[in-house]
Amino acid sequence: MLFDTHMHCDYSCDSHMQLADAIAAAKEAQIGMTVTEHWDYDYPTNPDAFTFDIDDYFSRLQPLCNDKVLIGIEIGMQTHTAAADKKIAQSHVFDYVLGSIHCIGRRDLYEPECYAGRTRQQIVEEFLGDSITCLEQDRDFDAFAHIDYICRYWPYTGAERELRLEDAPELFDKLFNLLIAKEKPIEINTRRLDDAAAVAGLLPLYKRYRQLGGKYCTLGSDAHYKEHVGRRLNEALSLAQACDLTPVYFVGRQMKIMEVDK
Ligand SMILES: [Zn+2]
Ligand SMILES: [Zn+2]
Incomplete structure (x- = not known):
């Protein structure tokens, strides 16, 4: 069964979906899900x-959990938050802890000011540098989310829109090698997989992760609306297959291989 391992409901301030709606949508789509x-x-x-x-999240969602409905958390990592993040990850018995980068240098990647007065090269290096610092810290998470999150919001277009290995090959390798050494799968986030240029841009990144020894990926829609639960999981699966990555999900913080019809 396919698992959508990334979605947001009642407890994420930017979400427009209720827990019950997400569960109904996943059931309808015949997929497993992790909130x-x-x-x-x-x-x-x-x-x-x-x-x-x-506590409230657990008391509401846990009674609804089963082998297809799992409880997780997406922790936004910043270089100064490692100790606090680890404490949260270990505060409850999550099925899955997803580690993300939403901010660099204490600036929000979503905001245009994040990029002001800096070159694209500086931004790429800062993004990879902060990601590497976070991964070198003492943390507790299961997979690394949406490497292309920055591409959703940064102001660059055309050939500059996608992250490219050649922008900073050593930093990309360092990031991937850290994930691989810590046995962390990389997420294939489906948000941008309707964009052929995004898919073409992501392909060499995931292939490099594989080439360096990475084996596993997770698949996540990052849904904030019920219509988006399970969105483009098949596209993500194709991308995983193209890069020879094995899709997995987590139950009780243990990695499980996703059983997928070939
Ligand atoms: Zn995120
Ligand atoms: Zn998310």
Whole structure:
């Protein structure tokens, strides 16, 4: 069964989907699902925007959980939040902890000001540098989310729109090698897979991760609306197959191979 391992419901302030709607949508699509509410400690634009009452989240979602409905959290990592992030990851018995980069240098990648006064090269190096620093820290997470999150929001277009290995080959290798050494799968986020240029841009990144020894990926829609649960999982699966990555999901923080019809 395919698993959509990344989605946001009632406890993420930017979501427009209720837990019950997400569960119904996954059932309808005949897929498994993991809810991954946002936890971003010390968010630059609003320190409390992406935190929530985790006890309440557990008490509401856990009774609805089964082998196809799993409880996770997406932790937004920043270089100064490692200790706090680890504490949250270990505060409850999650099925899955997804590690993300939403901010660099205490700036929100979503905001245009994040990029002001800097060259694209500086931004790429800062993004990879902060990601590497986070991965070198003492943390507790299961997979690395949406490497192309930055491409959703940065101002560059055309050939500059996608991350390219040649922008910073050594930094990409360092990032991938850290993930591989820590046995962390890389997420294939389906948000941008309707864009042929995005797919073409992602392909060499995932292939490089594989070439360096990475074996596993997760598949996640990052849904914030019920219509988006399970969106483009088949495209993600094709991308995984093209890169020879094995799709996995997590139950009780243990990796499981996704059983996929070939
Ligand atoms: Zn995210
Ligand atoms: Zn997300």
